[in-house]
């Protein structure tokens with residue numbers, strides 16, 4: 001008995017050390033302590049619910065952001081086991097919450113863990129990084145509860161009463177001594193849960209934001225169609241070549257595979273891939289298998305049905321993927337993640353498994369649906385012709401630039417440094433703003449590229465048009481790394497590509513167009529974090545005897561008023577300038593407020609949510625005017641005149 005007590009104590013100490021490690025190096029477990037890491041806490045808990053759903057026992061997950069940024073997650077699964085471990089004398093539930101890497105990531109009936117966050121670390125990490133955590137379990141006829149503070153148990157699992165239901169509910173308050181912010185972003189969480197619901201057919205997930213009682217928001221997701229619904233959602237505003245997505249589902253394979261795809265008349269390729277519900281942004285062997293099968297199956301069909309003649313040569317993969325929207329989801333027992341952001345599947349056996357599954361299903365589908373096959377292949381053939389035309393246009397551009405003494409666009413005021421890492425290019429809307437920027441900049445490392453007028457809508461243009469376009473060509477040449485499949489991030493001439501546009505609707509428009517262009521044709525530039533938005537001020541307050549005050553938002557303006565009032569300066573003593581455009585600022589003002597690295601604010605454009613970005617771009621660029629107007633109304637806060 002002595003010995004037993006001793007062992008118990010020792011294990012307890014180890015447990016505490018374990019969670020201390022998480023608090024010391026939170027980044028190792030959740031990536032960062034920014035808002036991104038904060039959201040990660042929620043995903044960890046919800047992942048446990050999804051595991052329970054995948055095991056076949058949970059159909060409902062509810063997430064609530066309560067006032068004070070408390071998160072409450074509940075599921076209707078079996079409830080975390082409450083039985084006491086004979087050796088540790090701790091309940092299974094408490095073990096899950098206090099032992100690093102224990103439980104949470106349980107096997108379920110399928111024998112392997114199939115969902116999981118970025119690092120797959122689980123409930124104990126959330127507990128360690130929360131000021132307090134409260135877990136309520138309904139199971140075995142009872143209602144149980146336990147409580148923790150900063151990972152330490154303050155109330156062991158206690159039976160509070162009876163219950164005839166089952167399930168688990170977790171409430172936690174993230175620790176504000178660890179996280180930079182506790183402010184959850186409803187839209188980010190909402191997107192992730194929508195995605196999770198698409199990926200798990202029939203699973204109900206709701207998210208409710210009760211932080212502001214005057215403005216309670218709620219979204220509910222449940223898709224009986226699974227990935228088919230996902231593709232329909234992604235293609236919502238697009239022109240489809242066939243009415244329903246092609247669907248392949250094989251769960252009884254060594255690697256369960258689920259794929260849905262549908263062709264549209266657009267020119268871009270949008271394939272989203274997931275491994276164990278994790279978005280594999282960098283692709284990998286599952287994507288490789290899918291692409292290979294598309295190329296092989298469509299070429300074979302085209303040849304055998306005389307759409308392509310023997311002498312024609314094969315269609316290229318990129319021709320076959322033009323206009324495709326696809327979601328590929330596989331479940332892999334021991335996934336190996338590679339790549340810069342560890343979001344590339346490495347398991348080599350997956351390629352062949354996916355490829356042969358898709359070969360079989362797709363060739364059968366095409367035989368049964370010759371009209372669909374014909375519509376898709378007509379598009380592939382015209383893509384292949386356009387590719388040839390694009391190649392010629394490109395060569396023309398190259399030849400032309402090679403002949404000219406300067407290869408750089410005439411409007412570009414380049415910087416003197418050739419070290420891309422320290423160089424920045426400001427893409428500026430309008431000639432007058434361009435002029436101020438040229439005079440105000442630090443020419444050693446800041447280049448200015450003025451653009452003006454409306455831009456080509458890249459959603460509706462193919463690569464040959466893009467190269468030949470007089471607005472976009474300077475951007476391509478200035479960035480210096482090509483576009484599309486040829487884009488080579490190692491060749492970029494500037495480490496920062498900064499879009500500087502007015503804070504009005506026209507500015508929002510030009511920003512969206514440029515972002516669409518980067519998203520479609522230089523995606524690695526966004527993924528690599530090289531694209532930024534400059535933040536020009538909206539107001540200048542001045543008064544003799546005090547330094548000028550610049551305000552970048554209406555809130556800042558109100559704060560500035562309040563500050564000044566405290567100092568005995570009233571509003572009517574101030575001269576207030578409202579900047580309608582960058583052009584109204586003189587070079588010094590532009591430098592001070594928007595370009596000086598010491599004082600400016602830049603917003604980095606991330607591909608955090610490529611899916612959402614794509615949906616937004618398509619919606620903005622599509623033919624429907626209403627959603628576009630709505631978006632612009634919601635997003636351009638400083639609308640001057642709304643004539644879209």
Ligand code: 28F
Pocket residue numbers: 045046048049052073074075077078079080081092096102103104106168169170
């Ligand atoms: C709101 C958060 O965490 N739900 C969970 C379960 C169900 C089981 C389980 C969880 C068993 C021994 C580890 C039940 N019955 N929601 C959740 N639901 N964990 S977490 O088991 C954990 C393992 O140690 C569960 C039978 N098997 C598993």
